[in-house]
Amino acid sequence: MIPASELRGAMHALQFLTVRARAMVYDRQDHEAIAEFLDRVETLPFYVGATADMSEEFRRDLREIAERFPICASALCAFEHPPEQW
Numbered sequence: 001m002i003p004a005s006e007l008r009g010a011m012h013a014l015q016f017l018t019v020r021a022r023a024m025v026y027d028r029q030d031h032e033a034i035a036e037f038l039d040r041v042e043t044l045p046f047y048v049g050a051t052a053d054m055s056e057e058f059r060r061d062l063r064e065i066a067e068r069f070p071i072c073a074s075a076l077c078a079f080e081h082p083p084e085q086w
Contacts, residue, residue: 002048006055009082010048013062013075017041020072040065 002010021041024034044061047054059079066073 001050001053002055002058003053006079007048009079010044010055010058012082013058013079014041014044014048016075016078017044017065017072020069020075037065037069040068 021034021038024037040061044058047058047061059076062076062079066076
């Protein structure tokens, strides 16, 4: 699970990554790159629904995504510093 205090940030990061995936498709990026991106992103929702605190794993995966796909570095920022309102 992601603790309630970090849930808004997690949802904002997931939304950010979803928008980036769509942008990759519109930009006609390589299908293998898009598939790799989605492979990395697909585990994040499971952390939200887990019974144990998975916020560090969520953060770690966001870091790894940002390292491989620098355009997604803002997802980690969205998780750690979410907006006050959606």
